[in-house]
Amino acid sequence: MPQGKPAVVPKDGLTTRQRRNRPLLAVHTGEMKGKSTAAFGMALRAWNQGWSIGVFQFVKSAKWRVGEEAAFKALGKLHDDTGQGGPVEWHKMGEGWSWSRKQGSEEDHAANAKEGWAEIKRRLAAETHDFYVLDEFSYLLKWGWLEVDDVVSALAARPGHQHVVITGRYAPPELIEAADLVTEMTKVKHPMDAGQKGQRGIEW
Numbered sequence: 001m002p003q004g005k006p007a008v009v010p011k012d013g014l015t016t017r018q019r020r021n022r023p024l025l026a027v028h029t030g031e032m033k034g035k036s037t038a039a040f041g042m043a044l045r046a047w048n049q050g051w052s053i054g055v056f057q058f059v060k061s062a063k064w065r066v067g068e069e070a071a072f073k074a075l076g077k078l079h080d081d082t083g084q085g086g087p088v089e090w091h092k093m094g095e096g097w098s099w100s101r102k103q104g105s106e107e108d109h110a111a112n113a114k115e116g117w118a119e120i121k122r123r124l125a126a127e128t129h130d131f132y133v134l135d136e137f138s139y140l141l142k143w144g145w146l147e148v149d150d151v152v153s154a155l156a157a158r159p160g161h162q163h164v165v166i167t168g169r170y171a172p173p174e175l176i177e178a179a180d181l182v183t184e185m186t187k188v189k190h191p192m193d194a195g196q197k198g199q200r201g202i203e204w
Contacts, residue, residue, distance in 0.1 A: 021161070022161075023158070023160070023161045023162050023163050023164075024163050024164075024180045024181055025155055025156075025163075025164050025166075025178060025179045025180050025181070026039075026042070026163070026164070026165040026166070026179060026180065026181040026182070026183075027138070027165075027166050027167075027171050027175060027176060027179040027181070027182045027183070028165065028166070028167045028168075028183050028185065029138060029167070029168060029169060029170070029171035029176075029182070029183070029184055029185070030169065030183070030184035030185035030186055031169060031185065031186070031187055032185035032186055032187040032188075032190070033185065033190070033203075034185050035167040035168065035169075035183075035185055036068070036133075036135050036136070036167050037068075038167075038183065039133050039135065039165040039167050040068045040072070040133065042131075042163075042165055043055070043072070043131055043133055043165075046086070046130065046131035046163065047072075047075055047079075047085045047086050047088065047131075048085060049086070050085060050086045051086045051129075051130035051131050052086050052087050052088075052089075052128070052129045052130045052131070053072065053076075053086055053087070053088045053089070053129060053130070053131050053133070054089050054091075054120075054123060054128065054129035054131070054132045054133070055069075055072065055088070055089065055090045055091065055132075055133045055135065056091050056093075056116060056120060056132070056133065056134050056135065056137075057069075057090075057091065057092045057093065057135040057136065058093045058113060058116065058134070058135060058136045058137050058139065058140055058168075059093070059135075059136040059139055059168075066204045067201075067204055069090055072088050072090055073088065073090060075088055076088030076089070076090075086130070089129070091116070093109075093112050093113060093116050097112070097115060097116055097119065109145075110143075110145040113140045113145045113146065114145065114146065117140070117146050117151070120132070120134065121154050124154060124155075124158040124159075124162060124164075125158075125159070127159055127160040127162060129162065130161065130162060130163065131162075131163045131164075131165075132162065132163065132164045132165065133165050133167070134164065134165070134166045134167070135167050135168075136167055136168040137166045137167065137168055138166060138167070138168030138169060138170055138171040138172070138175070139168050139169070139170065141170075141171075141172050141175065142169075142170040142172070148172050148174050148175065149174070151175070152174050152175060152178045155178065156178055166179075
């Protein structure tokens with residue numbers, strides 16, 4: 001897209017403004033790191049616009065306190081205190097969804113994932129947030145914990161102006177087909193190839 005101009009202008013009856021402001025479904029997939037990082041970068045822009053942010057982390061351990069979580073919770077508090085930016089909610093499957101008050105690691109992970117998706121569908125129907133990050137959500141589809149058709153249908157039918165970003169490897173073809181923006185992270189070089197493990201400030 002040189003100079004930000006689209007290669008094709010569709011004959012859809014929409015004005016440039018209407019087409020430019022339609023809600024997007026984005027998918028960040030592929031083997032390389034950076035999928036969640038890119039999603040949270042988009043969420044920062046959304047927060048700056050005053051949008052309501054909803055982050056739902058699947059798979060990651062509740063014990064892993066990532067830097068993005070601390071930063072967004074601080075931004076949420078800044079909004080609560082000053083009105084700057086937008087409100088922020090951050091939920092993790094690994095610690096028991098905050099709305100259900102369940103704790104512990106003995107719960108069935110598939111049932112927990114279904115509970116999380118059911119809550120997301122309720123929020124989409126209610127237009128609770130403007131911007132959703134469904135982090136590592138694609139794994140639930142690969143593992144068969146959720147039905148791909150149900151997910152795609154709910155996302156396609158979401159009302160209002162709600163942006164959704166899904167991250168994780170192995171995004172299924174149906175999700176990729178339904179998405180407006182798809183990025184595949186491809187590895188060219190990684191420190192782990194030279195025996196280096198993840199480090200503070202880079203991976204968390």
